Every structure is written in C-alpha cells, then in structure tokens.
Amino acid sequence: MEVRVFDVDQGDLAGYYQLWQAAYSDWSDEPLGDYDTTIGLLRNPLTAFGPQLHWSAHSDGLVVGHLQLSLPADEGSTLSMIKITVHPDFRRRGTATALLLASLPTLRSHGRSTIEGWSVTKGGPGHQWAANRGFVPVHETVMQRLAIHDVDESLWDVPAVPGYRTVSWNDRAPDDLVASYAAVQDAIQIDVNHRIGFTTTRTMLVVSRDVDGLADLLGRGVSAR
Numbered sequence: 001m002e003v004r005v006f007d008v009d010q011g012d013l014a015g016y017y018q019l020w021q022a023a024y025s026d027w028s029d030e031p032l033g034d035y036d037t038t039i040g041l042l043r044n045p046l047t048a049f050g051p052q053l054h055w056s057a058h059s060d061g062l063v064v065g066h067l068q069l070s071l072p073a074d075e076g077s078t079l080s081m082i083k084i085t086v087h088p089d090f091r092r093r094g095t096a097t098a099l100l101l102a103s104l105p106t107l108r109s110h111g112r113s114t115i116e117g118w119s120v121t122k123g124g125p126g127h128q129w130a131a132n133r134g135f136v137p138v139h140e141t142v143m144q145r146l147a148i149h150d151v152d153e154s155l156w157d158v159p160a161v162p163g164y165r166t167v168s169w170n171d172r173a174p175d176d177l178v179a180s181y182a183a184v185q186d187a188i189q190i191d192v193n194h195r196i197g198f199t200t201t202r203t204m205l206v207v208s209r210d211v212d213g214l215a216d217l218l219g220r221g222v223s224a225r
C-alpha cells in the first residue's frame with residue numbers, strides 16, 4: 001500500500017468517487033450524490049474551517065483510503081480536523097493509521113497539537129478505530145433526516161408565531177439582520193465550541209461579513225442561499 005498527497009484537481013477522482021460509493025453507508029443510508037456533485041464538494045469545501053489538504057492510500061492501482069485535513073486559521077491555532085475514509089474491503093489493515101501518520105509532519109509544521117474527527121458514527125468502524133488510537137469522545141449530536149418527497153406536507157401548515165417573519169437571501173446577508181443573526185449564532189455555538197476545543201477568536205458578526213471568503217466562494221461558482 002502507498003500513501004501520497006492527493007490532488008483534488010488532477011488526482012484519481014474516479015477512484016475517489018468509487019471509494020465513497022463503497023464507504024458512504026457509514027455516514028448515511030441515503031444514496032450518494034452523483035459524480036459531479038461529489039467531486040464538486042471535494043473541490044469546493046466549506047471555508048469556515050480553513051484550508052484543506054488531502055492524502056490518499058492506494059493498493060494495486062485502487063484508491064482504498066482518503067484523509068481530509070482542515071486547518072482552522074484563527075479559530076484555534078493548535079487545532080486540526082480530520083475525516084478519514086477507508087474502503088470496507090481494506091479495513092483492519094492499517095490503512096487509516098497510515099493516512100494519519102502521513103499527515104502528522106504537516107500538522108506539526110503548522111503547530112497543531114490537537115486532532116478532532118467529526119461525522120463519526122457511534123459504534124461504527126470509525127468510532128472503534130478512533131478509540132483504539134486514543135481519541136476521546138467530547139461531544140455527541142443526533143442527526144435528523146427529513147425525506148421531503150415522502151413527508152405529509154400538511155404537517156408544515158402551522159401558523160407563524162406572532163411578531164416573527166421569514167426572510168430569505170442569496171450570498172450576502174441583509175445588513176439589518178447581520179447583528180442579531182450573529183448574536184444568536186454566538187449563543188448557540190459558545191457552549192459546544194468550548195467542550196470540543198474549537199476556540200473562536202472571531203464573532204459570527206465578523207464571519208458573516210467575511211468578504212474575502214464570500215468572494216472566493218462566488219469565484220468558484222458556489223452560491224449560498
């Protein structure tokens with residue numbers, strides 16, 4: 001098995017997609033998005049967690065594992081975030097550990113001393129691997145799913161709470177909503193972030209007006225609604 005840096009523009013994207021086809025059921029029982037959607041998400045990640053780097057594991061010409069590393073810029077200078085995917089047929093062979101070891105020099109060069117792994121299914125193979133490698137659970141969430149094609153839409157026909165209104169926008173938030181929106185988001189996130197070690201030095205007011213980040217997304221053809 002060989003581990004190397006993965007190029008999201010010129011790497012084995014077909015192999016990456018095949019890996020996700022095989023392993024996607026670890027995260028969801030919904031069908032995986034098509035090739036263009038999956039590769040689009042790979043190339044256009046969320047910018048909130050800083051730059052992303054990638055490594056891939058190969059065996060006999062097949063992509064059998066992938067590690068995505070995020071380096072939050074100013075939310076926590078010692079924090080890094082990883083997501084590891086291993087093909088079910090190549091688990092328990094050291095693939096995930098080899099990917100993690102390959103990323104360590106980069107982590108150290110960026111002064112990162114803490115690794116967090118998100119989107120780990122409790123009791124699943126990723127959870128078991130992480131526990132065996134010394135990771136400690138610090139926060140649990142319950143993910144709910146709504147299949148909009150199957151639900152009875154009459155369940156949504158409820159009156160609005162007096163004094164409230166619904167506002168929608170694309171990309172840049174309206175100026176008159178930013179301050180209150182930021183205050184609510186700060187209140188929601190502060191407790192969770194404290195427990196998982198994601199220490200932010202920027203309020204949501206600054207993040208919501210991250211002009212450079214928005215310009216980068218729009219330049220890559222990504223729109224927020």
